[in-house]
Amino acid sequence: xxYQMVITGVGGQGIIFLVKLLSQCALNRGLNFIGTETHGMxxxxxxxxxxxxxxxxxAPLVGKGRAELLLGxxxxxxxxxxxxxxxxxxxxxxxxxEDFPDLxxxxxxxxxxxxxxxxxxxxxxLNVFMLGxxxxxxxxxxxxKEEVEEAIHNINPRLAPFNVxxxxxxxxxxxNT
Amino acid sequence: xxxxxxxxxxxxxxxxxxxxxxxxxxxxxPSSEIMETYQKLVKQMGLPAYGQWAAxxxxxxxxxxxxxxxxxxxxxxxxxVGLNVASDSLMSSAYIGxxxxxxxxxxxxxxxxxxxxxxDSRYFAKFARIPALDPSSPKDAFRLxxxxxxxxxxxxxxxxxxxxxxxxxxxxxxxVPDFDFKGRNGEFERNVExxxxxxxxxxxxxxxxxxxxxxxxxxxxxxxxxxxxLENLKGGKLLIxxxxxxYSYVLEVLEDTGLKADVLKVDMPTPLPINLLKGLISSYExxxxxxxxxxxxxxxxxxxxxxxxxxxxxxxxxxECTHERVAETLKKRGFLxxxxxxxxxxxxxxxxxxxxLCPGCPHRTVFYAIKRVFKKDALxxxxxxxxxxxxxxxxxxxxxxxxxxxxxxxxxxxxLPNRTIVATIGDSTFLHAGIPxxxxxxxxxxxxxxxxxxxxxxxxxxxxxxxxxxxNVNIPKIVEGCGVKPLILEYDxxxxxxxxxxxxxxxxxxxxxxxxxxxxxEFCTFDxxxxxxxxxxxxxxxxxxxxxxxxxxxxxxxxxxxxxxxKVEVNPYFCxxxxxxxxxxxxxxxxxxxxx
Numbered sequence: 001x002x003y004q005m006v007i008t009g010v011g012g013q014g015i016i017f018l019v020k021l022l023s024q025c026a027l028n029r030g031l032n033f034i035g036t037e038t039h040g041m042x043x044x045x046x047x048x049x050x051x052x053x054x055x056x057x058x059a060p061l062v063g064k065g066r067a068e069l070l071l072g073x074x075x076x077x078x079x080x081x082x083x084x085x086x087x088x089x090x091x092x093x094x095x096x097x098e099d100f101p102d103l104x105x106x107x108x109x110x111x112x113x114x115x116x117x118x119x120x121x122x123x124x125x126l127n128v129f130m131l132g133x134x135x136x137x138x139x140x141x142x143x144x145k146e147e148v149e150e151a152i153h154n155i156n157p158r159l160a161p162f163n164v165x166x167x168x169x170x171x172x173x174x175x176n177t
Numbered sequence: 178x179x180x181x182x183x184x185x186x187x188x189x190x191x192x193x194x195x196x197x198x199x200x201x202x203x204x205x206x207p208s209s210e211i212m213e214t215y216q217k218l219v220k221q222m223g224l225p226a227y228g229q230w231a232a233x234x235x236x237x238x239x240x241x242x243x244x245x246x247x248x249x250x251x252x253x254x255x256x257x258v259g260l261n262v263a264s265d266s267l268m269s270s271a272y273i274g275x276x277x278x279x280x281x282x283x284x285x286x287x288x289x290x291x292x293x294x295x296x297d298s299r300y301f302a303k304f305a306r307i308p309a310l311d312p313s314s315p316k317d318a319f320r321l322x323x324x325x326x327x328x329x330x331x332x333x334x335x336x337x338x339x340x341x342x343x344x345x346x347x348x349x350x351x352x353v354p355d356f357d358f359k360g361r362n363g364e365f366e367r368n369v370e371x372x373x374x375x376x377x378x379x380x381x382x383x384x385x386x387x388x389x390x391x392x393x394x395x396x397x398x399x400x401x402x403x404x405x406x407l408e409n410l411k412g413g414k415l416l417i418x419x420x421x422x423x424y425s426y427v428l429e430v431l432e433d434t435g436l437k438a439d440v441l442k443v444d445m446p447t448p449l450p451i452n453l454l455k456g457l458i459s460s461y462e463x464x465x466x467x468x469x470x471x472x473x474x475x476x477x478x479x480x481x482x483x484x485x486x487x488x489x490x491x492x493x494x495x496x497e498c499t500h501e502r503v504a505e506t507l508k509k510r511g512f513l514x515x516x517x518x519x520x521x522x523x524x525x526x527x528x529x530x531x532x533x534l535c536p537g538c539p540h541r542t543v544f545y546a547i548k549r550v551f552k553k554d555a556l557x558x559x560x561x562x563x564x565x566x567x568x569x570x571x572x573x574x575x576x577x578x579x580x581x582x583x584x585x586x587x588x589x590x591x592x593l594p595n596r597t598i599v600a601t602i603g604d605s606t607f608l609h610a611g612i613p614x615x616x617x618x619x620x621x622x623x624x625x626x627x628x629x630x631x632x633x634x635x636x637x638x639x640x641x642x643x644x645x646x647x648x649n650v651n652i653p654k655i656v657e658g659c660g661v662k663p664l665i666l667e668y669d670x671x672x673x674x675x676x677x678x679x680x681x682x683x684x685x686x687x688x689x690x691x692x693x694x695x696x697x698x699e700f701c702t703f704d705x706x707x708x709x710x711x712x713x714x715x716x717x718x719x720x721x722x723x724x725x726x727x728x729x730x731x732x733x734x735x736x737x738x739x740x741x742x743x744k745v746e747v748n749p750y751f752c753x754x755x756x757x758x759x760x761x762x763x764x765x766x767x768x769x770x771x772x773x
Contacts, residue, residue: 022179053387060347063500064520083520
């Protein structure tokens with residue numbers, strides 16, 4: 001198993017939580033994991049990007065043109081980092097409105113910000129919602145929903161019900177649209 | 178047990194695994210999580226160990242070093258610019274040495290992600306004549322932390338661990354072996370010749386001893402870290418010498434491209450056993466050195482053979498190491514026909530996302546009020562912290578280093594006697610390095626306004642507690658003790674009272690013949706204990722908005738944006754309900770409450 005993935009968004013959306021979650025999945029499965037995250041000043045409303053490499057990798061960053069999946073929690077940031085994708089890579093992105101451009105990649109779009117503002121999902125769980133959505137649409141995603149749920153419990157048992165619910169909301173949103 | 182750890186967490190685990198029972202640090206990205214994790218683990222596991230945030234890096238250094246003098250194992254943590262502050266202690270302690278293992282952890286930031294320099298801490302180690310260790314990943318950081326503590330104790334010398342951003346904030350699955358933690362009892366053996374060595378004779382003796390130690394450590398480096406790798410080297414055309422994260426990138430680039438080359442990993446870039454490396458380096462047709470950030474290894478071995486790197490313009494010189502940069506060099510030197518790292522670039526326009534103060538941050542209101550009262554003609558020195566981002570509002574003219582808002586203001590007041598000077602500094606930065614320049618300002622009658630933005634936390638680096646928070650240190654009393662009675666505002670989330678306060682400050686300043694200090698008691702919106710956000714969300718009445726841009730240019734909440742009609746809107750996803758914009762911001766009163 002070798003899978004490289006980039007997650008982007010803006011500060012405060014909880015991208016680091018997703019990295020923790022997926023690295024925990026790798027640990028539970030006995031796979032290697034290496035990646036790197038944005039902390040500190042860059043976080044302040046700025047662009048946030050995390051790199052996740054599952055399997056036998058050694059370096060923290062993903063090379064240009066090497067990622068299988070680009071998960072964008074904010075549309076402008078998705079567009080900013082297209083260059084990490086392999087030609088056959090997949091985009092999963094949060095969109096605001098209809099104006100997300102056509103791109104030469106397989107693209108799955110979810111209006112997560114809108115759902116957060118209208119109260120259909122908790123804004124704090126937009127990250128996990130998008131992960132659930134991703135898992136439903138991306139065929140070769142490295143982990144199953146059960147594995148992610150287990151990792152959610154490993155990382156924070158207290159908030160687990162809240163996060164599992166968001167994961168399932170994202171998952172069923174994908175299946176119903 | 179295997180754990181998924183941030184590099185900083187791996188370092189903290191390794192410190193405890195090594196029996197380090199005293200740690201002191203000052204927060205600074207990318208180093209802060211080392212102490213956070215150390216304290217958390219000590220508490221969770223109930224270990225007989227002590228971890229503290231210090232007032233600044235020099236104090237952090239000395240607190241930990243004292244423990245190492247008494248035979249305890251100790252570590253201090255900081256970002257690389259913090260090592261500048263601690264360097265006075267570093268230089269002298271290198272000569273004196275330590276009893277218990279003592280590790281200096283200085284985290285570097287190649288690429289200027291959250292720092293004002295990309296200085297290479299390894300040079301400080303070379304300068305001070307102590308060993309430096311350069312981990313290539315979180316897993317490697319665990320290994321080298323353990324090694325560093327034992328090396329320090331063996332040779333009774335401080336050892337520097339230099340993790341870079343991608344190690345500190347890298348995440349990897351790391352094996353942490355089970356361990357029994359035993360603290361040590363400190364003992365101070367009076368030895369004036371050593372601990373109180375004075376110039377000239379005792380220090381001269383230490384000077385010779387230090388060089389002798391350094392030679393022994395260079396040999397140790399060869400025997401234990403370099404020699405075991407030699408049998409894997411096949412010799413011939415290309416040798417890549419790499420340390421730190423560049424080593425990881427080199428391995429992946431070789432794998433991705435299928436290029437065959439020998440690779441020598443340098444764990445300890447200084448001291449290097451130069452003479453013992455001569456045969457190896459000269460036996461290759463070409464040697465390329467990849468390291469971060471400056472050419473420390475390259476400078477030491479360049480005369481040994483055909484050595485290529487930053488000094489020969491073959492390797493990138495500024496910014497962090499990436500796959501692309503390694504491949505680029507290998508292509509340039511003719512070892513690769515093409516680079517596999519090519520991606521699709523979006524051709525449309527993407528508005529840049531400049532870092533900005535968080536929605537609801539009181540700093541924004543304060544900067545807005547300062548600008549309204551002191552206008553654009555005033556000079557605005559500022560400092561290191563979130564509030565540096567006041568530059569988006571046109572109220573930050575200089576940023577130098579910790580505490581320099583006050584220090585520069587001393588000089589500006591004499592060079593620009595007719596300019597109003599309004600300096601801004603955070604509470605933690607003031608306590609770290611802002612007090613001596615304030616004393617200087619009082620003593621020498623430097624006339625400027627020092628605004629202390631006091632949110633009672635080190636917000637920028639992740640809400641570490643300040644001396645005020647842990648020990649009731651009182652900033653107004655410190656200021657008063659320096660010789661100025663401060664003006665104080667309890668921030669209430671309205672533009673009106675903030676502007677009124679600065680009008681009063683201006684009146685005082687006009688009559689003053691020395692520094693005026695204004696303290697604003699604020700909160701960080703992420704501070705669960707103190708944040709006051711009233712839940713008054715905002716929207717813009719589109720009929721009232723004229724598109725004048727005042728709110729975006731002078732206030733600049735990240736939730737505001739221009740719509741296609743050239744008017745302002747509030748993105749409800751970013752609005753945190755601080756309510757500040759609802760009154761006294763818009764000249765046309767276009768902000769209205771968005772009842773949710």
